Amino acid sequence: MFYRKEVNREHPTCLVFLIDRSYSMSKSQGGSEEKKADVLASLMNDTLYKLVRDCVKDAKEGPRHYFDIGVIEYGRRDREKIITSALNYGSLAGRWLISIRDIADNPLRIESRNRIISDGRGGTTNRTVRAPIWIDPVYENGTPTRKAMAQVYDILQPWVNTHQSSFPPTVIHVTDGESDEDPSSEAERIRSLRTLDGQVLLFNIHLSERDEEPVRYPSTMEGLPDDFACQLFKMSSTMPESLQIKARELGIPLVPGSRGFVFNARFDDLQKFLTVGTTRKEQA
Template sequence: MYEQTFSRTNPGCIVFLLDRSDSMKQPWQSSGGTLAEGAARAVNKILLDLCVKSAKEVGGRARHYFDVGVFGYGACPVGGGEGVEPALAGQPIVPIPQVFDNPLRVEAEQSVDAVAGSRLPVWIEPVFGYRTPMCQAIATAGEHVYGWAASHPDSFPPIVINITDGMVTDSPFDGADLAEWAARLTSIETRHGRTLLFNIFLSPTVAPEALFPVTAADLPEPGPELFAISSTLPASMVANARGARVEIADGARGFVFNAGLATLVWFLEIGTRVADVRDR
């Protein structure tokens, strides 16, 4: 299981759930920006990485190796009020060539280690407001992930990565609590395994990080609840991470608690680096 490669015949599906609640306006550690700005920057970087990975030559157009989605939950800048809405041009799941061709804009990269003159496409804007309807976000994403998996039975299972800084505020939602919505999502499968759900809890202050834990022991709230809904890392992903000199124990969950900006970007890289890209 979880050994399928990404190809144009069998593309992968990667979905980001992005907390846009009011607390995301807090300054983020020493990053020089807010949680919302840092999270949006990290997702934009990973979208760019997926575009680059999908291009066979430097400067070439991205090929259809991935379908991607970003769902913001909390403030809804398009529809207004609180809820969940797609953040990639209003579309739920988008082929990577379409993402590649349609950034909102391109701006100078702001990170400390950025190369002079480097520029970064922007697809996702920082947004914050209202509460944290995480159950609704998982339920909404699950509807689209289900349809995608049904249309791609031979693909690597969908990967859903939830980025949040707060406790869920809508559990139960539509008769089910957070654990049940997560279980429904991860029950969606292809022939190569079940959907993977990974979670990243952001901390606005410098605090000890828990990286890929195997137990929820000693985690303060909402750590145990998020740990419980996080998928165990498949062997193929553990092997890739260890190949990149990342120490991960067998049975580790796809979860990070109190992540700083550098850890968020690193986690997203590990969480989307699961299989080779094949030109098929």
């Protein structure tokens, strides 16, 4: 009966997006001309904007404090491992976790973007809209995943200790390559943290330049293509029922024991993954 706690102002939850910013993210995903880093930044901005809107119940009041959010990026510059907040600017600087209200009030900038919307007649149309931007695409050499996950543990431990009555934190890790050190033990430490409603959820999605069929939400390691895929599978939490409902609404086929893990994902997989990973019960 875990993962049932309603998210509200008295009991917010926590979302941490852990983003691989290694140089390989400057390459295109298999079958696409778009850089992985560009698409990830765009989808992350859309996800943050959706979370802000979901927290607005009264326009005069603004977003309610339903979420504390971290966007942690990692890479390597020369020999130095770089672990930092992607929201490290202005009044958000120096903070690993930021309330959704502060995120709403502090975009990096506002810019015009093309969006595909309904035309009201069953079709779609393109419309230019003004949209907030919080993060830009970045890529540095190296993939220090283990150190980045150790930082996530240090960020979440005090949050969990002071929010025992809340829905547990969710960590969504997006990567396109193997870590320079095995991160498995740090992933286990993250998942060992818990509130009274369950353990921290850790989900992993892998992007690739290879134009191969993705492995989506497996329940076993059978059929996984290599040791790296098996490692990410072992690091990933089983999908709780409360998130499986949203996955099925999006047409994602799940089986008992499906884990929050996609290997060799395409961009539409990433979009759905972010949607499912950030879905919570109706807030009050």
